[in-house]
Amino acid sequence: MILGNLSEIQLDALRETGSIGAGHAATALSQLVGHGIEIEVPTLDVVEIGQVPLVFGGPETLVGAVYLRLLGDLGGSMLFVAPRSSSLALVDLMRNRPVGTAKSFGADEEALVTHVAQILVSAYLAAVGRLADLNILPSKPSFALDMAGAILEAVTTEIGMLAETAVLQRTRFFDDETSVDAYLFFLPDPDSLEVLLGRLGVV
Numbered sequence: 001m002i003l004g005n006l007s008e009i010q011l012d013a014l015r016e017t018g019s020i021g022a023g024h025a026a027t028a029l030s031q032l033v034g035h036g037i038e039i040e041v042p043t044l045d046v047v048e049i050g051q052v053p054l055v056f057g058g059p060e061t062l063v064g065a066v067y068l069r070l071l072g073d074l075g076g077s078m079l080f081v082a083p084r085s086s087s088l089a090l091v092d093l094m095r096n097r098p099v100g101t102a103k104s105f106g107a108d109e110e111a112l113v114t115h116v117a118q119i120l121v122s123a124y125l126a127a128v129g130r131l132a133d134l135n136i137l138p139s140k141p142s143f144a145l146d147m148a149g150a151i152l153e154a155v156t157t158e159i160g161m162l163a164e165t166a167v168l169q170r171t172r173f174f175d176d177e178t179s180v181d182a183y184l185f186f187l188p189d190p191d192s193l194e195v196l197l198g199r200l201g202v203v
Contacts, residue, residue: 006046006197013200015044017131018169018184021124028119029173033094039120040172042184047168052152055168055183056083059149063087064105066117067155069139070125074196076188078124078138079155079166080117082181084145087113089180090173099178105145114143120171120184132199155187164190 006014019041026039053059064087066080082090088102091109094116095101102109118141125136144151167186172179188196 010197010200011044011046013197014167014186015042017128017200018042018044018124020131021120021127022171023123024127025120025123028123029094029116032115032119033096035096036175037093038174040174040179042169042171044170045168046165048165049152049156049187052166052168052185053148056081056148059147059152061148062145063148063151064110064113065144065146065151066114066121066141067144067151067158068118068121068141069158070188070192071137071139073134074128074136074188074192076186076192077155077158078121079151079185079187080120081148081151081183081185082113086180086182087145089178090116090182093173093175093178093180096175099180110143110145114141117141124169124184124186128196132196134196134199 022039022042026037029037056063062084063081064084068078070076070078089099091102091112092099094112118138121138125138128134129136169184171182171184
């Protein structure tokens, strides 16, 4: 099954899982940092793999990214990406301080962005698993700060180009003071996508 051929009903089913996952992630993040973090109901699009860097302004745009493989009943990958400036803003948001405080990436900043991504992906996969009665877990995450094109090339090499298209979910984190946009890419293996939609009853 090809993502680009999905019907509106099938896309709505994927949007529902993303919305539920975002709600659970917001609760987990608020508990983690000790203050209210909200996640806006995410938008969802389907994009060709080669077009992914254009979402961030081109292949040379510097981004922070967290990559995880899917383990269990579904095959594929998840990729959490935000431009460098947004990644640093996310660090400040999580630490409840003015955006612009974090100037560069060190070990602490990388660890925090990785942890946020892991919580978001875990909540997303838990929502998918509950709705579709599937056991899905994320692998150990890996962080990279690099150009969007280089990160995409590394990911597609890792997954062997099994996924030709990706589900793009824009996620906006915000509190009373500021908001930060980030992106979650779901790259399911074609066979796994068919299994997932079958379990959701929208094949």
